[in-house]
Amino acid sequence: MNTRENFGSRFTAIMAMAGSAIGLGNIWRFPYVVGQNGGAAFIIVYLLSALFLCIPIFLSESMIGRRTQCSTFGAMDKLVPGSSWKWMGLLTVFTPLIIFSYYSVVGGWSIEYLVKSLSFSFTTPELRAAAASTASEAVVRESLSTMFGGFITSTWMPLVFFTLFIAFNAVVVIGGVKSGIEKFTKVTTPVLFVLILLIMFYSLSLPGSAAGVKYLVKPDFSKLTSSAILSAMGQAFFSLSLGVGCILTYASYIKKEENLLTTGIYTVIFDLVFAMIAGFAIMPAVFAAGIEPGAGPGLIFETLPFIFAKMGVNMPWLSDVVAILFFVTILFAALTSSISMLETGVAYMVDHKKMSRVKATLIIVAGCWTLGLFCSLSYGPLANVHILGNTIFDFCDKMTSNFLMTFGSILFTAFVGWKMSKAEVKDEFTNGGEKKFNLAIFNVVYFMIKYVAPVVITIIFVSNLVL
Numbered sequence: 001m002n003t004r005e006n007f008g009s010r011f012t013a014i015m016a017m018a019g020s021a022i023g024l025g026n027i028w029r030f031p032y033v034v035g036q037n038g039g040a041a042f043i044i045v046y047l048l049s050a051l052f053l054c055i056p057i058f059l060s061e062s063m064i065g066r067r068t069q070c071s072t073f074g075a076m077d078k079l080v081p082g083s084s085w086k087w088m089g090l091l092t093v094f095t096p097l098i099i100f101s102y103y104s105v106v107g108g109w110s111i112e113y114l115v116k117s118l119s120f121s122f123t124t125p126e127l128r129a130a131a132a133s134t135a136s137e138a139v140v141r142e143s144l145s146t147m148f149g150g151f152i153t154s155t156w157m158p159l160v161f162f163t164l165f166i167a168f169n170a171v172v173v174i175g176g177v178k179s180g181i182e183k184f185t186k187v188t189t190p191v192l193f194v195l196i197l198l199i200m201f202y203s204l205s206l207p208g209s210a211a212g213v214k215y216l217v218k219p220d221f222s223k224l225t226s227s228a229i230l231s232a233m234g235q236a237f238f239s240l241s242l243g244v245g246c247i248l249t250y251a252s253y254i255k256k257e258e259n260l261l262t263t264g265i266y267t268v269i270f271d272l273v274f275a276m277i278a279g280f281a282i283m284p285a286v287f288a289a290g291i292e293p294g295a296g297p298g299l300i301f302e303t304l305p306f307i308f309a310k311m312g313v314n315m316p317w318l319s320d321v322v323a324i325l326f327f328v329t330i331l332f333a334a335l336t337s338s339i340s341m342l343e344t345g346v347a348y349m350v351d352h353k354k355m356s357r358v359k360a361t362l363i364i365v366a367g368c369w370t371l372g373l374f375c376s377l378s379y380g381p382l383a384n385v386h387i388l389g390n391t392i393f394d395f396c397d398k399m400t401s402n403f404l405m406t407f408g409s410i411l412f413t414a415f416v417g418w419k420m421s422k423a424e425v426k427d428e429f430t431n432g433g434e435k436k437f438n439l440a441i442f443n444v445v446y447f448m449i450k451y452v453a454p455v456v457i458t459i460i461f462v463s464n465l466v467l
């Protein structure tokens with residue numbers, strides 16, 4: 001029997017978990033779904049669901065993982081031997097890999113934009129000249145939007161960067177938990193906070209940014225349609241990497257004496273704080289740039305370069321530095337998250353199929369690369385291929401965030417609430433009764449896991465089906 005690797009300390013465990021949670025979901029997806037759903041009111045629903053719904057799911061996943069020190073399928077089998085629930089658990093192993101495939105396409109876009117910033121593409125003399133007067137600002141907006149559109153709809157370049165992104169993930173995951181994942185995330189996660197804060201302060205200093213701040217803090221409840229509520233909840237699930245066994249797998253590397261509640265709460269809070277800072281870094285810039293907040297997935301890739309071009313009028317070098325920092329931030333954030341998706345699949349193959357890490361990683365990466373290839377091409381040559389009315393990319397995104405992730409969340413909470421014995425759950429949650437605070441709140445947490453979470457998430461799942 002081989003001994004399972006562990007995260008070395010509480011700090012590194014939290015950095016890895018927070019690294020998984022903080023990602024493109026916070027910097028790329030959060031601002032544009034906020035923009036599509038009307039701002040502050042959406043954020044309120046998002047925060048409430050993160051605190052009341054996501055923490056119980058998070059704890060359920062981490063209890064299953066840490067108790068068994070196994071990835072999804074094996075974990076459920078170990079806790080309730082012979083039950084057929086593990087097959088549903090197996091289904092969740094595929095979800096993070098689907099997400100990994102399309103997520104890596106956007107990861108590739110961020111490498112491309114990092115390369116563009118390194119070659120000073122947002123501060124060319126032409127762009128700076130056009131950005132210098134309000135009259136010709138529209139030209140800048142237009143040429144940046146053409147730049148983005150031209151890039152994602154082309155065939156080869158997005159594929160090259162997407163492949164690079166996937167290759168980097170493979171290298172870290174092959175490195176293993178201690179010398180791969182832990183080493184990488186314990187450095188990049190704290191760096192991310194520093195970088196995004198710098199960008200936020202810069203963004204808030206722009207003329208016209210106040211409108212963006214207002215948009216984020218002044219709720220307009222008339223914009224809160226039922227589909228906005230659902231997408232706020234979906235965003236919270238996505239942002240916390242829930243329902244697909246990522247948290248379960250990472251928790252299986254947490255030491256027995258660690259307090260799961262503390263790890264969970266830190267991770268959720270770091271993720272929420274990061275999303276809010278990212279919101280305040282991006283929305284004010286969107287308003288300052290005169291861009292439509294509901295612009296969709298291209299939002300940050302069109303807004304930020306505009307700001308960089310404007311800033312470049314007077315301070316070209318500073319603007320280039322900020323641009324580079326920004327795209328480095330996005331890339332790091334994306335990598336620490338995508339690694340957790342890949343690891344979930346690899347851990348399953350290693351634990352259950354007794355495969356070597358290298359072989360498991362290569363097989364999975366080959367499969368995901370193939371699916372991602374179609375997702376990438378669905379912005380260009382395959383734009384007309386539709387599955388149930390969506391492009392391939394959107395189909396993968398919707399299927400995972402609306403259905404598979406919610407399904408997994410019901411599964412994990414119901415498993416802990418209804419299949420595991422209450423005594424066992426209590427033992428895991430309180431470290432054998434040792435953690436007194438956890439003991440004091442156990443009944444509330446258990447009630448949330450057993451009754452509230454499965455019912456509410458089932459309602460979300462069904463509403464996604466019918467809406």
Ligand code: TRP
Binds near residue numbers: 021022025099244246
């Ligand atoms: N939470 C990450 C983000 O915000 C993405 C992510 C990592 C994820 N693992 C996941 C999303 C599992 C869904 C499921 O970018």
